[in-house]
Amino acid sequence: xxxxxxxxxxxxxxxxxxxxxxxxxxxxxxxxxxxxxxxxxxxxxxxxxxxxxxxxxxxxxxxxxxxxxxxxxxxxxxxxxxxxxxxxxxxxxxxxxxxxxxxxxxxxxxxxxxxxxxxxxxxxxxxxxxxxxxxxxxxxxxxxxxxxxxxxxxxxxxxxxxxxxxxxxxxxxxxxxxxxxxxxxxxxxxxxxxxxxxxxxxxxxxxxxxxxxxxxxxxxxxxxxxxxxxxxxxxxxxxx
Numbered sequence: 301x302x303x304x305x306x307x308x309x310x311x312x313x314x315x316x317x318x319x320x321x322x323x324x325x326x327x328x329x330x331x332x333x334x335x336x337x338x339x340x341x342x343x344x345x346x347x348x349x350x351x352x353x354x355x356x357x358x359x360x361x362x363x364x365x366x367x368x369x370x371x372x373x374x375x376x377x378x379x380x381x382x383x384x385x386x387x388x389x390x391x392x393x394x395x396x397x398x399x400x401x402x403x404x405x406x407x408x409x410x411x412x413x414x415x416x417x418x419x420x421x422x423x424x425x426x427x428x429x430x431x432x433x434x435x436x437x438x439x440x441x442x443x444x445x446x447x448x449x450x451x452x453x454x455x456x457x458x459x460x461x462x463x464x465x466x467x468x469x470x471x472x473x474x475x476x477x478x479x480x481x482x483x484x485x486x487x488x489x490x491x492x493x494x495x496x497x498x499x500x501x502x503x504x505x506x507x508x509x510x511x512x513x514x515x516x517x518x519x520x521x522x523x524x525x526x527x528x529x530x531x532x533x534x535x536x537x538x539x540x
Contacts, residue, residue: 339417340503343442343478344516346413350443350476351514353391361387363463368447368488376486382445383407383414383487397439406439416442416478418502426480431497435483443510444479444498447488448536462539470512472534477509478502491536495526 357366366388370380379385384404389396394412397405407414415422422440426432449462467473478500479489489498499521501507506518525535532538 336418336504340508340518343416343418343503343508344518346416347443347476347508347510347516348514349392349413351510351516353388354475354510354512355514356391357388358464363465365449365462365464366445367461368445368449369486373484377403377405379404381487383439383441406437407441409438409440411440414443415440416500416502416508419478419500425482425486426500432482441481441487442478442500443476444481444485444487444489444494445476446474446536447485448491448531449473464512467512467534467538469534469538471515473512473538474535475510475512478507491526491531492528495521495524499524 354366358364366382366385367380368382370378372378375381377384382388384396384406386396386404389404389407392413394407394414396407397409399405409423411417411422419442422442423437424434425437426434449467464470474489477489479487479494479498480500481487481498485494485498489495499507501521503518506520507524509517509519511517525533530536
């Protein structure tokens with residue numbers, strides 16, 4: 301008499317399924333953490349590349365910093381918007397969108413060095429917000445420039461362009477960071493309200509930062525200098 305093959309019982313099958321589910325539950329947070337860390341590192345790499353472009357721009361322009369935004373901040377086509385500055389974009393190897401007259405319309409709508417991997421939709425001005433509703437834009441952008449070091453039409457801020465040599469501690473001065481825009485501050489961050497509403501803490505409640513000397517770092521919200529009394533600190537502008 302030939303014996304039949306013994307298969308799994310229902311109980312044994314359920315035990316195996318339970319073990320697999322337990323292993324997934326144990327490993328999934330670690331995998332998610334590893335993916336988040338990978339995106340954070342990639343974002344930092346983007347900012348370092350932006351830092352190289354910034355240093356190159358400064359070296360080729362007699363040590364002048366690029367403007368963050370135009371005098372008339374409502375001018376969405378001016379190349380004084382740093383993300384429309386063709387000299388700066390060329391150094392990042394970003395090919396901007398152009399119209400039939402060769403005017404720059406903005407960065408590409410696809411992901412580039414100007415977009416953070418953790419930014420859910422960089423073609424939107426921001427994620428959902430009850431204060432500043434999100435708006436669609438024709439380009440993708442995740443990073444904001446420090447507008448405090450040179451602006452002309454915002455209260456209490458210097459109006460003239462500045463050379464990098466004016467900063468005694470460029471390693472402490474913010475250049476660019478993770479951020480979201482809105483209609484009156486599309487691609488800049490400022491010393492007062494922006495750390496609360498325009499900075500974007502995309503990396504486990506921290507924000508990636510590029511400093512004026514080209515190095516990168518990260519901060520949590522409570523450590524970011526914020527408020528009118530912080531305007532002339534090394535972090536923002538350093539000069540009255």
